[in-house]
Amino acid sequence: AQKITQTQPGMFVQEKEAVTLDCTYDTSDQSYGLFWYKQPSSGEMIFLIYQGSYDEQNATEGRYSLNFQKARKSANLVISASQLGDSAMYFCAMREGLGGGYNKLIFGAGTRLAVHP
Amino acid sequence: GAVVSQHPSWVICKSGTSVKIECRSLDFQATTMFWYRQFPKQSLMLMATSNEGSKATYEQGVEKDKFLINHASLTLSTLTVTSAHPEDSSFYICSATDRADGTVYGYTFGSGTRLTVV
Numbered sequence: 001a002q003k004i005t006q007t008q009p010g011m012f013v014q015e016k017e018a019v020t021l022d023c024t025y026d027t028s029d030q031s032y033g034l035f036w037y038k039q040p041s042s043g044e045m046i047f048l049i050y051q052g053s054y055d056e057q058n059a060t061e062g063r064y065s066l067n068f069q070k071a072r073k074s075a076n077l078v079i080s081a082s083q084l085g086d087s088a089m090y091f092c093a094m095r096e097g098l099g100g101g102y103n104k105l106i107f108g109a110g111t112r113l114a115v116h117p
Numbered sequence: 118g119a120v121v122s123q124h125p126s127w128v129i130c131k132s133g134t135s136v137k138i139e140c141r142s143l144d145f146q147a148t149t150m151f152w153y154r155q156f157p158k159q160s161l162m163l164m165a166t167s168n169e170g171s172k173a174t175y176e177q178g179v180e181k182d183k184f185l186i187n188h189a190s191l192t193l194s195t196l197t198v199t200s201a202h203p204e205d206s207s208f209y210i211c212s213a214t215d216r217a218d219g220t221v222y223g224y225t226f227g228s229g230t231r232l233t234v235v
Contacts, residue, residue, distance in 0.1 A: 035224075043208055045161075045226040091160065104151060105212065105224055107161045 002027045004094050004108035011113050013082045020067070021077040021111045023092030029053075034075040035093040035105065036066065038086075045091075051075055079113075087115045119145045121213045123227025130201055130234055138196045138230045140211035147213035150194040151224075152186060155208040167194055201234045208232075 003026040013019040025034065032053045038046040051059045051066045059066040067076040079086055092108040120143040130136050140150060149168050153161040167173035167188035175181050183205075185197040194213070198205055210229040 043155075043210070043229040043231070045210065045212075047224070104163055104166055106163065107153075109160045112158075 002029075002032075002094055002096050002106050004092050004106055006092055006108035006111050008111045009109070011111055013079075013113065013115055015084060015115055015117050016081055018078060018080045019082055019113065021079070021090050021092075021113065023075045023077065023108060025073050025075060025092075025094050027073075027094065027096055029096045031097055033095045033097075034066070034068070035095070036064070036075075036077045037091045037093060037107075039089040039091060039110075041088070048090075049077065082115045084115050084117060087113060089113075119213075119215055119225040121147070121211060121225045121227040123211055123230060125230055126228060127231040128233070130232070132202050132234055133200055135197055135199045136201055136232060138198075138209055138211075138232075140194050140196075140213065140227045142192045142213050142215070142225070145213075145215040145225075146191040147194065147215065148191065149214040150186075150188055151212040151214075152184075152194075152196050153210045153212065155210065155229075157208075161210065164196075198232065201232070203234045206232055206234045 005024045034051045036048040049059050049061045049064045049066050051068045058068050063080045065078045089110045091110045093105045095103045095105050097103045122141045124139050152164045155161045164179045165173045165175045167186050169188050169191050173186035188194040211227040212224045214223045
């Protein structure tokens with residue numbers, strides 16, 4: 001069965017600095033997708049970045065990058081130049097299989113990020 | 118981009134009553150809908166997966182008779198919490214996928230419903 005682990009319940013970072021949020025996963029599938037979502041206090045789920053299991057390069061989306069280490073089964077999110085608006089809950093998620101969104105998305109426990117001025 | 122409208126945003130109901138939550142895809146056909154439940158400061162727990170026109174598949178431990186899911190059309194899925202009790206108070210959020218979506222992302226989330234049972 002697939003499993004996502006986020007071991008950091010909370011993280012603090014100074015504004016304009018970079019922060020890494022950890023995520024490890026477990027799956028027996030060779031094909032899978034890894035996602036990061038941001039959830040502000042309003043509750044909406046904001047998609048940040050995606051990494052496919054066969055992608056050789058780390059995914060990047062603006063200030064977000066995903067440090068994908070397949071052998072270690074880790075998919076850490078790096079946020080560069082943190083902003084006050086980055087304060088939120090961050091979830092790592094995994095889908096077994098690559099195509100579309102027909103397979104369920106399983107979420108980790110989440111990490112609450114607080115950005116200090 | 119794809120939008121899923123979820124209503125109501127919040128609802129307060131009396132213990133013993135039923136509450137219906139709707140998720141509607143506004144500009145695409147939602148072939149698959151996922152329903153999640155989230156307790157305060159916790160993760161999203163998948164409750165069930167529904168495909169249009171067929172019965173929902175519930176995750177282990179989720180009471181089928183308590184959480185009724187209907188996905189009768191390609192644009193509408195509903196979750197009904199029957200005979201609600203205070204322990205059912207939670208944040209419920211849906212996620213829809215689009216058959217025509219050629220990206221690997223595929224998931225569009227509703228804005229969530231905060232249910233409080235008093």
